[in-house]
Amino acid sequence: MIAFAAALRAGLLTTAVTMAAVLASFGSALGVERAAHLNLGVVIQAVVLALTLARVERNRATRAAAAGRARAPMALRLALLPVVAVAASEVGRLMIEHPNVGDVLFVLGISAGIWVRRFGPAASRLGTLATLPFIALLITPAVAAPSGSTRWWSALMAVIASFWVLTLHALAERLRLLPSTAAALGATAAQAEPAGTPASARPASARPAAGGWWRSPSTRMAAQMAVGLGAAFLVGRLAFPDHWPWLVVTAYIVAAGNRGRGDVAVKSVARLVGGAVGTVAATAAIATAPAHSARTVVAIFVVLAVAQCLRTVHYAFWAAGVTSVLALLYGYFGLTAGHMLAERLAAMAVGSVLAVAAAWLVLPVRSRDFARSRLARALAALTDLLLAVARAETGAVAAHRAAFLDAVGELELIAGTLAARRLVSRAARRPAPCLADAVEAVRGCREAVDALALAVADA
Structure with a gap:
């Protein structure tokens, strides 16, 4: 019950910050639209960009804190989206005037944003941001699609959405309404990997996929x-x-x-x-x-x-x-x-x-392969946490707790699928060990991990 209340509170705070950024982007974009006599497509683009960027920003902040790495500078993130927005606007024009060419370019743009994730976290962040203007383009009705004369205004809409999302998220972190990445980075210093750590000792997620290029999950998804x-x-x-x-x-x-x-x-x-x-x-x-x-x-x-x-x-x-x-x-x-x-x-x-x-x-x-890899990651973080407690390494405890909660968060994303698979197996009367049971067991450790980390901090 306590965990549910905390999750509900966190969800409400995240929603409040997100909607504040969305409404601020809407108001700013609407003012620009009326002053410059544009169509409402640019306003819709600003709203969709703000909504999608807010979720990306929150996920990136959480994962950066768990991994102990800093996020990209705000200036870099402000500069990236407008460039892609102009390109996406041009693709939107082609989808209306030359449907075949525009459709092909749209598919290539979305798929490329997924494929580049195989090159590491930085490329993954770049690819995710690059797909956002294309998503906004897809949602905007054809009757409100930006024309060729407004393509440069799309860049301004991207700047407006990026500014409000990044500014309000930074303000919420400073006011401690949302978890702060900077605070988590200080706790993860003790977790830094030694320079001489062999590749075989690193987590599977940190190593490139074995085999041919087509074995990479990002390549398959693309x-x-x-x-x-x-x-x-x-x-x-x-x-x-x-x-x-x-x-x-x-x-x-x-x-x-x-x-x-x-x-x-x-x-x-x-x-x-x-x-x-x-x-x-x-x-x-x-x-x-x-x-x-x-x-x-x-x-x-x-x-x-x-x-x-x-x-x-x-x-x-x-x-x-x-x-x-x-x-x-x-x-x-x-x-x-x-x-x-x-x-x-x-x-x-x-x-x-x-x-x-x-x-x-x-x-x-296979979904079970994804679940097994995330289970292994969560259990490894839990093991590191217990070892840090035994060694009285207070800073490392906080870092490993963040890594464990991040892995459990990813398990949450697949929990529904595994539960449905278990339901089908039981309906077919095929008794067999289910990954859903293991996922539920690991998820059930969250309260104990929080209590343990709090006790170590108090001590």
């Missing part, structure tokens, strides 16, 4: 994303000419950040269920609302806040929230015809099927 998105564009353009973005968005959401083929399958079900509920609810809510209604804008931000807060409870809530926001956004521009509902739901179903097929047929990764 190939799966390329095939899934390519098929989604092809089928969407042909079978759903009016709603192909829904199909492509679904294929991306289901495949993004996948942790094995089982995870993609479970996520697709959550996406379908949550998306169907969100689409129906949003379509019904705006059926009587006029186009360009201020009530629709308010509803969008309310749904975003609720979905962001409930995301840690279950992915279906986030899927429902994102789909509701998309439906509300299209409704704001007057695209709310009731007969489109069935077509939108069909597009989401097809997008899910294509993403699952790509994950299972193109260089598949």
Whole structure:
């Protein structure tokens, strides 16, 4: 109960900081849009960038603290996103004027951002940031897409979103509303790896994948994303000419950040269920609302806040929230015809099927392999923690606790998939050891680890 209350409080604080950055970006972008007489596409781009960048920033801060490394300077992060935003805006123009060329470039941009993760943490951060403007481009309705004359304004929107996200997160850390990376870095000094540590003694995650280039998880994920998105564009353009973005968005959401083929399958079900509920609810809510209604804008931000807060409870809530926001956004521009509902739901179903097929047929990764590697990492951190306690190394205890909690956080991401696999095995009456049991056992150690670290600090 105590752990749940702490998690809920942390989730509410994170949501508050994220929505503050989103609303500040919205207000700033809207002021620029009205002053320069632009279209609302640039405002939507700023909001989507702020929302996605806030999650990336929080995840990066957590992992940097656990790994004992500093984040990239704020100036570098402020400079990267605008450059990519201009390129993404040009791709968006091509998707309208030359669909085949634009679609291919979009697929290559997203896939390249995933593939570069194989070159280490720095490249991974770069690739993740590079995909954000493309995601914003995909969510923006065609009627509000930035034209060639506004492509440079997209860079300003990226600067606005980056400024508010980074500034408010830094302020929240200084006020201790969010965990501070700087404080954690001081505690991890004792954990630094000796220069002479052989490669065989390092964690598996720190070593390059053995075998051919295609064995790298990032390479496999990039190939799966390329095939899934390519098929989604092809089928969407042909079978759903009016709603192909829904199909492509679904294929991306289901495949993004996948942790094995089982995870993609479970996520697709959550996406379908949550998306169907969100689409129906949003379509019904705006059926009587006029186009360009201020009530629709308010509803969008309310749904975003609720979905962001409930995301840690279950992915279906986030899927429902994102789909509701998309439906509300299209409704704001007057695209709310009731007969489109069935077509939108069909597009989401097809997008899910294509993403699952790509994950299972193109260089598949087993979810249990991902779970085993994260279990090994969590157990190694727990072992190091106990050894540090035995040696009375107070600073190292805090560092190993952070590493353990980070590994458990990654296990949380696969826990639902493993629980579903266990349910299927039991329904089929196939008694066998389940990784879900091991994951639950490790997750159950969090309170004991926190109590132990607190006792060491007090002593």
